[in-house]
Amino acid sequence: MNAKQIHRFVERYLEATGCTILEKSPVHFKVKLSPAADRELTNRPYYWSFVDRTGVEPETMSLLLVTDAAKYDAMTAEAESAGAGAGGPQGGAAEQAGMAALSRSFGFVPTGLGTRMPRDDLHFGSRRLEQLFAAARRGGRFVCLFQQPDERALHPYDSAPCTPWLGVNVKVGFVCDMKREEMHAFGVSLATGTVVERFFDRLQGLKLSPRLPANVHVTGASLSLKKAADLIEQALLQKLKTYDYGWAAAANERLKEELARLAHYYEPLLKETDDKQREQIAAQYEARKEEILWQLKPRVVTEIVNAGVFHLSGLA
């Protein structure tokens, strides 16, 4: 993700969660969070439980989100030199001293505790961006959407049929002591059981709405969601069968070696020692074997990122 993509991402997140953008440029946002976004991003569970219990009007936080730190700094430096001396950052030194004092007892203070408009630089891998990623994931798990029919093509008294599809975004991990990942988007027609790939990309081209449009009717689903999930699993398995598993064979080889090495170390030790100690050593041996399996055993794991029911008119 480059700075531009991050900027676009942040903008869409802020809009989707109803935040008030106070100021923006191509490299930053100043934003007053909506209650929903504040709950996700500011890590103030006690405050929010207080608001929930007492029903007071919540005071949400404002953030300065910088999506391109270098350009933003250049921009502000320029602005500052232009309006030289016009109300520079008052009390900056005192604030810094305060932060330094906090960091002495905690080792580290996340930027922007105590300051009124904390600044976050949102480079890829930064904690705030990670948090936005996680918030998007939590806030976008399950959807149910309807395709808006193309209005011009439709006679006003007609009703267009649309078919329900299950769409699933799944992350596949190929794991031993290292890991590689892939994303797949499967769609299953709940009417026919047809399975398609790259389903998410198809969706992105469509106009989707959470409400059933007026002149559209939904055809019945003949498949349960459970059955549809089975079909996706099958399709994924079929796909995965065509992959190369040299990495897994190599990992198994290493696993075998490691286990042999362990046996070479522990088995003579078990023979030599008396009963009382043997138990201890046997337990240790077991624990080591467990650890090695945990570390090396090759496996393919899946994780559903999100899923939804999509009522589409184009596809059967």
Place this chain on the structure above:
Amino acid sequence: MHPIQRPDRRASGTGKTPHPDVEFEFDRTWVDELAERAARNGPWDDWTLFALAVEAERAKLVTSFDELQALRCLPAFEPMPHQIATARKVLHEMGGRAILADEVGLGKTIEAGLILKEYIVRGLVRRALILVPASLVLQWVRELNQKFGIPATAQKKAHSWHSDFVVASLDTAKREPHRELLLSNDYDMLIVDEAHKLKNKKTSNYQFIQQLRKKYCLLLTATPVQNDMDELFNLITLLKPGQLGGQSDFAANFVADKRLPKNEDRLQEALSAVMIRNRRSDGGISFTKRIVRNIEVKLSPEEKALYDAVTGFVRQRYDESGRDLASMLSLITLQREVCSSRDAVFLTLVNLFKKTAEDSPMRSKIWELVEFIRRIQANSKAEKALEIIRTTNDKTIIFTEYRATQEYLLQFLKQHGIHAVPYRGGMNRGKKDWMMDLFRGRAQVLVATEAGGEGINLQFCHHMINFDLPWNPMRVEQRIGRVHRLGQTNDVKIYNLYTTGTIEEHIVRLLHEKINLFEMVVGELDDILERLEREEQPLEQRLARLVLESDGDADIRRGIDALGRSINRLRADAKRSPKSSLDSVLPVLSVVPDGADAAAEARP
């Protein structure tokens, strides 16, 4: 933050698999919830967030087994090539279990942080436990947060153990009730700093680490072998039992004598699978230069008078005591202090006065010395130091051996409008950090009495004044090491102040001209001093004897020359003979890449 699930643990295995070499598991945790929401017709999430979630996951996707993903997440900081090479090797060839045994100052912490970050980015580590000496806890927390964006917390209360990334002291962790709690957990990664504390398998440290359940494990130590071969065996067994065979195999195959390895090639091969040791002398690790200047200070007549009086006093006592060096400690201190400041001398004299019996003739002699002190108006050295500080007009650290001198200097600099702060061993952690913050910020000068101990990393400063020189060269090296380390981008300027016509002049000559201390590498110096001690007395004692027994300046000069010669002989010996200890096996474990390679690897 939100434990959805832990997909990295072993798949439970449904029997279905795309290939016999792997286990496969299909995530079904979502089916019921989606079905329930569909049945109740909601609540449904937002389509934009749904799309953003997919976009985020795509951006985070780890598309390759090999490429270091962590590097693209660290815009604020660029690891050195040898650190990246080390991380790569641990990840790709060692499966995340390794001993990082770089020499001091090459950034073992950075290497460990890099490896941890990579596993986190890949989703292979969600929980890590980092055990370090108590004095390093906050420093680790700071480095992990600031350099790597890893949300590490220092263990302070019982509940901090539940954080995903905890830094704690080994001594706390191994005690109940913490011990039981930690042993009941699984840690994706365990990091132990200063791991040479784990050499003896009978200790509680060792047994505790052995019992912890961990997937990946990094042990950090600059001295993997201190005394005998068994230590090495124990350390490696902790990490990978059987790597060096069973205990008896090890003894038969690799041990010639307690301290002497055999079959070095095979041993080295076995070690290289679990240990990485980068050395300063390896190519590709470059330090800035050290520029040493010896600054001559002429004593005022009053100061010279005090120096002579104290020297006379000390020698007289020495002769009276029947030349017994052991009973002379405080007097030798006096002899050294007189080169530093009258304040230091005065304090020692007062203590000496209190200790002597009331009717002792010593008392009147001590009073005479105090009279000499009284006559001194100014400290010539301090004025010289002030001159240097004013000309550099930059952050400067002043080292002195004596507390009283430190107080005096702080006062003196303050009078001359220079903002200086103290640093000493007796301060607690918080105060030390505070002084560091001040020095980093507004203060221009740091006056320090202590150079040892971690935690003073002063890369931002490159001027250093040795107000007085310790007689132990290791302490000098420690002082320099605070400033001259990885991350220092400027050449380091070292100013040694010495007073003419005193023992100091000779010490500077010995350290600088004769043994060229300032250009030696740490390990080398250590080795030589150890040899010196084995053959004769420690260097400090030999210097003391020289001062106390010589007849005049020319005699001292001859003594110093002889000392310099014997040190240089030892040095030549050290270079010629293969080292006595295991070090002959360790050096080749470095991963420093060639220059071209290094440049290419810095950023993908």
